Amino acid sequence: MNVSHDIKIFTPASGGAELQIMICALSVESALKVAADSIPEGFRLVAGRLFLDDDTVVPSLSKPFNAISVVRQKPLGDHPVSLWIWASEESFSSDTLLWSANLVSDKEDIYDQTYEILCNYQQFLISQGMNITDNCVRTWFFVDDIDYKYADFVRARREYFDSIGLRSDTRYIASTGIFGVPGKRDVTGGDVMLDALALKDPEKCTITYLHAYSHLSPTSLYGVTFERGAVVEYDDRSHVFISGTASIDARGEVVHVGDVGKQCDRMMENVSVLLSEANASMEDVQMAIVYLRNSEDLGIVKQRLSETLRDIPHNYLLAPVCRPEWLVEIECMATISL
Template identity: 40%
Template sequence: MNFEKFRTETAEVSISKFEGKLSEEYNLFITPSKSESVEEQLNAIRNALTAFLNKENYTSEHIAFQRLFVSDFTNQSVELDKTDLFNCDCALSIVQQSPLNGKKVGLWTCIYKDKSSNSFHKKKEGNKLVIDHNGYSHIYTTQMHSTDAETCSYNQTNNIFNDYLRILDGHNLTLEEHCIRTWFYVRDIDNNYAGLVKARNEVFDQFQMTKDTHFITSTGIEGRYAAPSVSVLLDAYAIGGIKPEQIRFLEAREFLNPTHEYGVAFERGTAVEYGDRRQIFISGTASIDNRGEIVHVGDINGQIRRTFQNISALLGEANAEMNDISSMIVYLRDVADYATVEAYLQEKYAHLPYIIVLAPVCRPGWLIEIECIAVKEISNSAYNCF
């Protein structure tokens, strides 16, 4: 993994690059450097991304996925509605999770480019993007929410799952075999998370996804959609053409307990094996021990250290380490902890691309939660390259 940072006049860019056998994979976090209007900050992000694409001789068509973190989705929605940054048919996710550097918006974007003539083929339909390449179909589905917005979080989650299952079925895929990663954003998480958990557990039971089989790597966190009546928002990533033996679930039992022991259903991490790389998806991870107890209650410094110990242990099960991380999102419950967390990250992991956002965690005692994606170079002739 290679890391780089650069600045434009109005933005800061942090980059990871993985160069595989057939294709390159970039992750970028871009944040404006000036406190201006939403429109001006979006322009700053757009200009910085354009500068990167021009530097690497890429085009907007190489952009696969983008997530905008915004400070006030409802009041910013007019500007955001006209902000497909490049009109490039990428998977676009927008969530209200305020960047804690004081800016109104921040961007995470993922870019793929084939090194030969066998290009990535993109097809966008509504909130679904399908990318076909080398025998795999990468299906990003974003901004899923219930149109029956007057109902509770339990019913909204059920409606979302019904819609997502129809999408997967349309590609001859299943939830249990092909969905790799989900992100659940919950408005007023302290009150609405229980409804999400109940609905998800019931759906998983329906598809024989249990503690004895497997769940799905996930983040469930505070996040808002523009419409105030939407309690639950879902982004998801699935892979077609993948074989069961290419997927491994990570536990790190010495450090973490199985999630079902405290009533929820998600995997701590998932490693996906390709011919040239291992992609590792780490769920939202907090300061918890192998009995399910919060470690360092009320102590942000202690919780940071324990959270990274847990992440390191999960990565280790996939023969990876912190320097293999390509992107990282840090969620804080209390804005007052930002300076402490930013100082720690700058001391220990300044080279990694990351963003820190305001997003209360599903368990009030957790002050911080971190998710990440890592990419490890391998060579496995049993599988197609990415």
């Protein structure tokens, strides 16, 4: 079947194991079959995302995979399809997480699309007795033509967040903003797509935000509105969500312009500092996604990261970062027993 997959299991003493799977395959069908075969009985889907090249057709997805996100970000390597799956046994953490995916708008321009997507997500959460400000802990924004459309996306997000009290003097949300095309755009339209995680019972959790000011600037310094990372502490574990992180310094400037290898080094240094602020390390990381601006840099990036990511389910995607000078970015998630 020519499929590769990596699995990492988090097994706290209290039960409620979690499973992270990263699959690379020649077809969506073969990736889904491996995922179905890899998820043990008693586990349910928490979140997931299907990464596709431009040519792969999206088939009809049946339960539980109809809930996953579908985005066109070309997997780099020998397979045109990659699939990330997060599954869990029953636990307070898995029960309180609410995954939303494939949120798009058919408005004409990026600003209006972004604003409508956030309005619609807010209305959905309100219908569930929640809201973005109090409940949302992690977002992913996929923006087509990011070099040209990112500024309008940023403006819309900033203005919407300001309207609901998310500002530099309050807080934002951990996030990744990256190139990506809605996987079903031929049906849904849209140049921007949102995936998000919210907490149904945030009052039963402790939420803290990561800054690593010794290495990274506040994002508001250069006009964007997200947190570098977030830690959600439940009854028996913590989830550490590390936002999309690149080679940036405490002044908000790109480090090692034009040198993808050195950018990898600084990127991972930044991630390590963020993790340490959460009392975690790379050993606690359960999954990672690496985004590259140029496919020809894959060999150097793999060489730099292969040892660090050896035991972590991960993939490499062709997905330009929001500044042309950034050649590589990573996001990851760690889990810690309490």
